[in-house]
Amino acid sequence: MTVDAPPSPPATVDAPPRESHARRWRGPGWGFVVKLVLMALVNAFGVMTLLSAFRAESWVVFCGMLVLLLAADIVYFTRRALPLKYLVPGLVFLLVFQVFIFGYTAYIAFTNYGTGHAGTQGQAVEAALIQGERRVEDSPTYPLSVLQRGDQLGFAIVGDDGDVLAGTADEPLDEVRGAEIGQAGTPSEVPGWTVIPKATVITDADLQAQIAALRVPVSDDPNDGSIRTRDGSTGAVYESTLVWDADAQTITDTTTGTVYTADDSGSFVAADGSTLPAGWYVNVGFANFVRIFTDPALAGTLLSVTVWTFVFATLSVLLPFALGLVLALIYNDARIKGRRFLRTLYILPYAFPAFMSALLFRGMFNAEFGIINDLFFFGAHINWLGDPWLARAAVIWVNLWLTYPYYFLVCTGALQALPKDTLEAASIDGAGRARQLRSIILPLVLVATAPLLISSFAFSFNNFTVIYMFNNGGPSIPGAPYALGATDILISAIYDISGVSGGAADYGLASALSILVFAVVGGISAIAFRQTRKLEEFQ
Template sequence: MTMNSAKPLTEVANEAVEPPPRGGRPREAHSRQWRGAGWGFLVKLLIMAIVNALGVMTVLSAFAAESWVVLGVAAGLVIVADIVYFTKRALPLKYLLPGLAFLAVFQIFIFGYTAYIAFTNYGSGHAGTQQQAVEATLIQGERRVDSSPTYPMAVVERLGELGLAIADDTGGVQVGSAESGLAAVDGATLGSSGAPTEVPGWSVIPRAQLLTDTALQQEVAELRVPVSDDPNDGSVRTRDGTTGAVYTSTLVWDEAGQTISDTASGTVYTATEDGRFVADDGTELPTGWYVNVGFDNFLRLFANADLAQPLLMVTGWTFAFAILSVGISFAIGLLVALVFNDPRVRARKFLRTLFILPYAFPAFMSALLFRGMFNPEFGVINDLFFFGADINWLGDPWLARMAVLWVNVWLSYPYWFLVCTGALQALPGDTLEAASIDGAGRGRVLRSIILPLLLVATAPLAIASFAFSFNNFTVIYMFNNGGPAIPGAPYALGSTDILISAIYDISGVSGGAADYGLASALSIVVFVVIGIISAIAFRQTHKLEEFQ
């Protein structure tokens, strides 16, 4: 091609580049982007539909349970999620909202609910509203009404809720459940025995199923369907699932006077401000209700001598357990790390692996194994190390504390061994070499250089480890369940209990009377103590930075 036949460069450029369509974007690329945005919107729409469905279910469940706080939180989160993900302006919140929602639900809400319970008397005998307490009390004094006929009936079910359908004296059918009470129903069919066989809106449970399902029999026997809204009118109960009768209580509830009267003995129980029914002679009914008691639970922690003294012992041991666990574990871990950081030690990798094995075992399994090893009757600790002596490691308070401390140190020193090994290997070699040239001995180098530099890296971890040991429920519970028991202490508190296991005992989860209000108040106190100690400790760690 000659120079005369060559086209000008501007003409060649114009031919090579096709002008883009109106809008400044190639037509094919614009189509691809539109299709991608469409699929992304459909996926987002599907995810938000699931989120809204779950939110609506939570709102409806909270409304049925009259849990207004849960209802408000769930509705608020759903509304905020819809606003954020269906607008283009809140781009940062699209990424922050999931984390903020989990923080609100699993941290802030739980802490707020715990604080709310701390100001109530919620616990055994005070687990419901006053109306629920009245109904439970009246049930305890139930007797069959002498004039009540025996009604042919059938056990019915609707959406998992059991009910009773009875054929009344007028030939009609009434049906109800424990929540709704008896109400007339039209269109029901009666069988040859006079019992309902078909009830509109309900499914009749076959007789054969009642005879073979033991759990269902127990549930039917405990079912009580109120005759009316007035609990004094009694309820319908059944013994065999085929006939029913009206039962009323010997106790009578007077809502206006806020009293429950025992018609058999004439005793009158009056409702009190702290959620109890108390008679003039001081006797009270076993069932109460929960109310706001202000700071009473916090005052009990410090002013009730029967409770304050055992809790003071538990608190002292908690601090000792946490401090000694961190201090001894750190010292052992640092010592082992210094030994195996020396290049003259052979097979260091293999030996390091052996030393971190306790860290790889599950803590609860290790605690259970040591529990058997410290058993005074057949444990290997007495047989192998104390020549078969009868040392009661689990029954004596101080020996039990030594044993559980040893177990926790054995479990936690490998962590400090790993941390100190990494910190030692990260120390600046020129600083150590300069100290050696200046004639500093190993002790002086360790005291003046290695430890200060090591503490800069490990001090925050030590604070976290202290907080963990302060609340190390697993080792305490699995080793000996906080025993041995403190004589005269309420709530089964033990000599090796720490505050977190004491909270577990007070809550009644392991059995016995539950006092959730007091347990929540103690939880708040522990939270505040840990927060204050951590804040002071972190503030002090800043002073170590001058060694860097």
């Protein structure tokens, strides 16, 4: 009888040593550190923008920036919003540089914002009172020092009781504790400010102009006057001959007794119809849009500009496209020798900066010494830039020279991409070159280039560079407002109306015109894109 041996204990498997917590946690990677630094910069910029918007009481910017900042922090500090991490930067740029700008332009279009109406009512009151300032007859002369804090200038004076008072154009005079008075009797040290030495004030002409224009209010009431200085070492109180009554919303001229009352159009108007130069911007509804079509002087000029804009945009597409297509057809023929070299010569205008080309042509078309008259018209005195029709023909020619290389390249690429078997089949069927060009080549080329032609029309519709650099929209239209010219297109007319080139600015009217231009170009482009679908039947 055999006795079974007791079962042996199961073999033990050594468990892997447990890794300590200190060794297992490796800490954040470099990606997290970079993200943290970038988001810190974004938040710093966002907080700075919020503070600036809060001080300026721009609540739309404040709320928009707050929403964007919170959205960015939520997206980049959570793990669930992975797709948004890639979409947020593009969405932010779209909102800031497209949607916001268009929305702000639309907002300005419904206001009277422009020269004489560029600020709030409070700023208009302050400007009016400044324009009527006179020195108070019994005002004492105060020892004065010029202060600087960053880019901001201010005044510090020694008051009647020996205290030092300091203020800026935005901050009325207030007592400064801890200030010291120098041997000259003027403030020598003002906490929080840098006292500009007298020698600097005397030798710096730009600084002298800023100091002479600086007015520091005596108190919060603008009727109490302001401290001004002529030499940078003494100051006096200046009061305006105009008195502002906030309750009655009137400004009274104490010298003549004329009372100017605030009206709904953002102006101070007297009973005789006269107005003060300083006004403020208000919402005027559709007044700017109505003015475009009803103001006799403006509507007639804008109609002429609009017709010329359509003619210019259409010819700026058709003529260069036709020339580029003809050249592409010629140099796509394998029988022509040196095609690469000749193609390079033809695209040289495309490589030259457009604004420089326009300036050069401006000199070439000069009636006195331009080489156009000397070489091609035997020295005849042809006033290309002074005659409206000649100027229009000249600018069309300049734009043709600048843009045909683009269409030459596009059409060359489209021709080289044509299916050769289709052309060979047409040739076998007896179709000649003219029939192939009319029935096969042109339809297929248009299919490839039609979207580019539409975008080129929109570009030509707003081609500000050629118009402005060639002859600045001239020659002038007699009796036209805002110095509009015969070759001005709508975009250059908007530039003139906005006052950037000098003269009175009417941003509200310019914005309203911009909205109309956007609607016209957008509508034409939408219709054209729909029509181009019919060309797909040739494919």
